[in-house]
Amino acid sequence: MQVRNSSSNFGVVSVAIHWLVAVAVFGLFGLGFWMVDLSYYDDWYRTGPDIHRSVGILLLLVMLFRLVWRLFNPLPRALPSHSRLEVLAAHGAHSLLYVLIFVAMASGYLISTADGSSISVFNWFDVPSVTGQIKGMEDTAGLVHYWSTWALVVLAGVHALAAIKHHLIDRDDTLRRMLGSGRRQS
Template sequence: MRQTSSTTYTGTAIAFHWLMALLIFAAFPLGVYMHELPLSPIKLRLYSYHKWIGITVLVLATLRVLWRTSHRPPALPASLPRWQQIATHAMHHSLYLLLLLIPLSGWLMSSAKGFQTVWFGIFPLPDLVAKDKALGDLLQEVHEVLNFTLLGLVSLHILAALKHHFIDRDGILLRILSTHPK
């Protein structure tokens, strides 16, 4: 496993991080908004956009996990208490897992509800399960729970980064903002 700079993430890691953040910040509110709309052409269009973003997140998350297996992130500061190091690793593993499970649950839900996922309106993806209304309803609940879990974890992630930046002043936030050591 390649070690990055002792104080910063690589440009690739930074690009993955911020692109994924942008996609999540687009997909989540879109999902909440479109869910409450009455059936209409605009709702169907928004569902397509939401699926496009979701499949893109799944592809990028897969690439990110594969890339991460051979690229070690910078070490946490030695001054960080052990419990915070454990919490940091648990948070990152949980976020990676959710970035894979959420789009998969959406794809499974679409399949079970009988709506094929067509990435960017061009690439039809295979249905992962047969049409099954009860399974589709269950997967919809799973998808919602996973998304709200992600919302909670992302909120904690942001709050922790801000705490480290403004209170602890330990440079942890700066590591994901620039490839140049501070």
């Protein structure tokens, strides 16, 4: 498998980033969904949010790298079997996935730094607050974070179902290309 994308397949870097982001998004969603019901006396009351914030910051770094990678590494062409509507829907869905990921990360950052605190990333480094203390910001950012993460997970689920539809019903190489196995041998 090649490192860079070709005109017909994704390279190993694009495939690895895609799956890393997918696992991180669903993992963060699951952790966030679980930790909101933790009580003050639960052992995970502080640990869960610390992990959630740390992985979120690392995901931001991965997503910034992903954007740079895409600028210098064009995507493979759409498959000839895809209709114009499918191509447009895929581009729209991918763009919206990117927007929702960045909105979720920005709002999560604003929740955590609304009191002027920095975010410690696994005690490796700290990300300072750029806003200082803003009264009520954590509530507004919390609503944005809640709805953007739900929208992100629902859209990612639809995205996965579309890939499965292409694989099982259309029997094309859409999913195979993102699994890194390239074109089907005829």
